[in-house]
Every structure is written in C-alpha cells, then in structure tokens.
Amino acid sequence: MTPEAVISLARSAIEVTLLTSAPLLLSALAVGLLISVFQAATQINEMTLSFIPKLAAVFIMLVISGPWMLTLLTDFMRRLILSIPYAVG
Numbered sequence: 001m002t003p004e005a006v007i008s009l010a011r012s013a014i015e016v017t018l019l020t021s022a023p024l025l026l027s028a029l030a031v032g033l034l035i036s037v038f039q040a041a042t043q044i045n046e047m048t049l050s051f052i053p054k055l056a057a058v059f060i061m062l063v064i065s066g067p068w069m070l071t072l073l074t075d076f077m078r079r080l081i082l083s084i085p086y087a088v089g
Helices: 002-042 048-082 086-088
Strands: none
Touching: 002 048, 002 086
8 A cells, every 4th residue: 555545545534524523513613602692792601501502503413414424424434445455455
C-alpha cells in the first residue's frame, strides 16, 4: 500500500467523520446559541436550562439525518472493504 493510498484513505475517513457529525453538532450549537441569547435577555442564569433543548434538538436531527448518515457510513465501509484486495497486493 502506497503512502498516497494511506493518505487518501485517511482523508476519506476524516471527511466521513466530519459529514456525519456536522448535523448533530451544528444543531446543538444553534440551540445553545439561541438559549444563551434568551438567558442573556432575561437574565436567567440557570446552567441546566439548555440541556433538555439541546438533547431534543440532537435527537430530532438524528431522526431526520439518520438515514443519510447511515448511507454515508455504509458506502464508505463498502468502498473500504472492496479495496482490501488492492491494498494487500
């Protein structure tokens, strides 16, 4: 296996990782920002106030983008498994 192939494989793995985690992290970030603005406007300084909305947003985003994420992961794994004979030889 050439160094270029290893770098390409690592790059693809990082891309898949970023693509699968981005919807969940961005939804948690957006909800956290909205709740922070709400807390700053109302001067409510409760640390646990943002936990349940963030959890709900991540769960909803997981339900919405779950099939796409699963397809992305299975396509990557299929390509990875099919490339094993070329990597060994």
